[in-house]
Amino acid sequence: MSLLRRWFDPIRSSWFYQKPSRQAVLPTEHGLSVYLRLDDVYSYLAVQQLPQLEDILADELKPLTVVISRQSGDAPNQMSAAEWQNYCIQDAQILAKQHRFSFHDSPEPPTAEALMQAEAILRHTPLRGQDFLYLLEDVFHMLWQKQSGKLRTLYAMSSRHHQIQDFPERVFDDAPVLASYFEFGGRKYHAVDDLLRLTRRLKQQKLLTDNPIFLINHIEWREHLISDAEELNEIQALDPELDLYIALEDPISWLLLAYIKEELAAYYNIHLNVYPLSYHGRDWFDWSLATRLSKRTDVAFTPFCRPTEQATYQMAQLYYSAPEEQRVDAMYRILQAVWTRGQDLSFKAHFERMQRELELDQLTTADVTELLKENDMLCEMKSQPDFPVLELRIDGQSYVFNSLYRVWMIESIFSNVLEEKYKSENETETESVAQAHEQ
Numbered sequence: 001m002s003l004l005r006r007w008f009d010p011i012r013s014s015w016f017y018q019k020p021s022r023q024a025v026l027p028t029e030h031g032l033s034v035y036l037r038l039d040d041v042y043s044y045l046a047v048q049q050l051p052q053l054e055d056i057l058a059d060e061l062k063p064l065t066v067v068i069s070r071q072s073g074d075a076p077n078q079m080s081a082a083e084w085q086n087y088c089i090q091d092a093q094i095l096a097k098q099h100r101f102s103f104h105d106s107p108e109p110p111t112a113e114a115l116m117q118a119e120a121i122l123r124h125t126p127l128r129g130q131d132f133l134y135l136l137e138d139v140f141h142m143l144w145q146k147q148s149g150k151l152r153t154l155y156a157m158s159s160r161h162h163q164i165q166d167f168p169e170r171v172f173d174d175a176p177v178l179a180s181y182f183e184f185g186g187r188k189y190h191a192v193d194d195l196l197r198l199t200r201r202l203k204q205q206k207l208l209t210d211n212p213i214f215l216i217n218h219i220e221w222r223e224h225l226i227s228d229a230e231e232l233n234e235i236q237a238l239d240p241e242l243d244l245y246i247a248l249e250d251p252i253s254w255l256l257l258a259y260i261k262e263e264l265a266a267y268y269n270i271h272l273n274v275y276p277l278s279y280h281g282r283d284w285f286d287w288s289l290a291t292r293l294s295k296r297t298d299v300a301f302t303p304f305c306r307p308t309e310q311a312t313y314q315m316a317q318l319y320y321s322a323p324e325e326q327r328v329d330a331m332y333r334i335l336q337a338v339w340t341r342g343q344d345l346s347f348k349a350h351f352e353r354m355q356r357e358l359e360l361d362q363l364t365t366a367d368v369t370e371l372l373k374e375n376d377m378l379c380e381m382k383s384q385p386d387f388p389v390l391e392l393r394i395d396g397q398s399y400v401f402n403s404l405y406r407v408w409m410i411e412s413i414f415s416n417v418l419e420e421k422y423k424s425e426n427e428t429e430t431e432s433v434a435q436a437h438e439q
Contacts, residue, residue: 002308002310002311002344002346002347005305005344006305006342006344006347009303009304009305009342010302010304010305010342013287013302013303013304013342014302014303016287016291016302017291017294017301017302018302025205026184026185026186026187026201026205027185027186028060028061028185028205028207030185030186031060031061031062031063031064031065031184032057032061032064032065032182032183032184032202033064033065033067033182033183033184034064034065034066034067034180034181034182034183034191035067035069035177035181035182035183036066036068036069036177036180037068037069037071037072037177037180038068038070038110038115038119038140038143039072039109039110039115039143040088040177040178040179040180041088041089041092041107041144042088042092042179042180042190042191042192043140043179043180044092044103044140044143044144045095045096045101045103045180045191045192046180046191046192047133047136047137047140048101048102048137048140049191049195049214050064050066050133050137051130051133051134051137052213052214053199053212054129054133055130055210056208056209056210056211056212057202057207057208057209058207058209060207061202061207062129063128063129063169064133064169065168065169065170065171066132066133066136066169066170066171067171067172067173067175067177068119068122068170068171068172068173069172069173069174069176069177070115070119070173070174071174071175071176072176072177072178073176073177073178074176074178075178075385076178076385076386077384077385083383084385085109086383087383087384087385088179089109091401092107093107094401094409094412095192098408099192099215099216099217099218100216102141102145103144104144104145107144108146110143110144114142114143114148115143117152117154117155118139118140118142118151118155119172120155120158120159121135121139121151121155121158122135122136122139122170122172123164123165123172124158124159124162124164124165125158125162125165126162126165128167128169132170139151139154179191180192181194182194182195182198184198184201184202192215193405195214195215196214196215196218199212199214218408219408219411219412221259221296221297222297222298224267224411225411225412225415226268226411226414226415226418231418232267232268234421235268235394235414235417235418236268237269238394238395238417239269239271240268240269240271240392240393240394240414241270241271241272241273241392241393241394242260242265242270242271242273242390242391242392242393242410243273243274243275243390243391243392243393244256244257244260244272244273244274244275244388244390245275245277245375245378245379245382245387245388245389246274246275246276246277246387246388247277247279247280247388248276248277248279248307248311248312248315248316248335249279249280249281249282249283249306249307249308249309249311249312250280250282250283250285250387250388251285251290251294251304251339252282252285252290252293252388252403252404253335253387253388254299254301254335254336254338254339254340255290255293255294255297255299255301255404256388256407257331257332257335257388258297258299258300258332258335258336259297259299259404259407260272260407260410261328261332262299264410264411268410268414270410272328274319274327274328274331275375275378275379276312276315276316276319276331276372276375277372277375277379277387278312278369278372278373278375278376279309279312280387282387283306283307293404297404300336301340302339302340302342303340303341303342304339304340304342305338305342305343305344307338307344307345307346308346310346311338311344311345311346313368313369314345314346314351315334315335315338315345316368316371316372317363317364317368318330318334318345318351318354318355318358318363319334320364320366320368320371321355321358321360321362321363321364322358322360330358333354333357334354334358337350337354382400382402384400384401384402385402386402386403387402387403388402388403388404389401389402390402390406390407390410392409392410392413394413394414395417395421397417399413
């Protein structure tokens with residue numbers, strides 16, 4: 001396997017990256033569908049966008065098909081159902097604050113009785129189109145904003161005055177839905193994280209009648225949320241620290257480390273710590289997704305040679321052989337060699353070349369396998385559904401999140417820290433002025 005990859009991966013990956021990116025026109029005959037679960041918090045965020053989305057859809061995609069499932073999927077990354085639910089609620093709170101969704105300060109999953117009532121309301125209503133989407137949003141508000149009285153009243157009225165409706169654009173089934181998503185042209189788009197990607201696609205195919213305006217506080221790659229020199233100095237003075245738990249065979253690890261090191265670390269004076277993980281089989285990744293993300297982040301990518309389990313061990317060995325203060329830079333250069341120069345570090349010649357480049361006279365005598373297991377355990381304790389896992393510490397607070405899709409949180413957290421700092425200072429100043437007047 002390693003020999004085949006060493007010869008063919010660099011050639012194939014370079015060709016794949018450089019081939020003309022003529023996007024296929026996705027078929028429209030099945031329209032646009034959104035998959036929801038009444039007890040899924042991402043569905044709650046999604047329904048707040050649906051009336052606006054349907055309003056600008058071209059006629060050939062109308063009406064928007066709404067599929068409501070009663071069944072959740074299996075939690076990712078061996079998380080328990082409770083861990084997954086807790087993670088989703090915390091993540092949704094962050095998304096809601098960033099993008100100004102409506103959300104309860106202390107949300108709780110809806111009860112079984114409330115879910116039954118909500119589904120009955122949606123099954124019985126004769127409303128269609130935009131009117132149904134507004135009702136759907138209202139029902140989700142009742143479920144997630146603890147408005148049980150309103151829900152019971154609406155349930156009683158709906159059951160008494162209407163029969164169960166059967167509309168083709170409204171589907172109730174038990175197909176598992178882990179988290180809300182859209183489906184268009186046979187492709188799935190996460191209802192929040194991929195919403196802008198979906199609307200870009202629809203706009204390219206001239207399937208929107210107006211410019212989409214969603215997630216207005218979205219932070220673009222290579223754009224900084226904080227540019228004021230005084231604010232920047234204040235963040236730098238707080239000495240933020242960021243831990244990265246990365247699977248070495250995963251290209252996203254390279255994209256994330258490169259982006260943070262090149263774009264954020266020096267700018268915000270972030271002290272980085274890297275914790276390589278043991279092999280997790282993530283070398284079988286989606287080449288199209290990795291290529292697209294590399295272009296979106298503007299990080300160098302290809303030619304690469306996907307690391308095998310043996311190669312990840314050799315990469316970790318080089319990393320732990322470097323002096324501690326040089327390890328982040330060493331990991332950057334190791335991943336750069338693998339993901340942009342097609343180096344196979346399970347191959348002796350490539351390994352020794354990398355050892356010379358890193359100026360390592362001797363290799364570590366530490367038990368590298370045991371060090372990786374320790375990192376695995378630390379990472380598992382963070383209870384995150386995907387890799388890489390990030391933990392940011394600043395101003396006495398710790399924040400844990402995951403994946404390339406949440407890198408924007410670093411700058412968002414910095415902005416929130418400054419906002420709280422200024423708020424606290426203003427309150428202190430107001431109190432001082434009030435005390436002076438009293439004297």
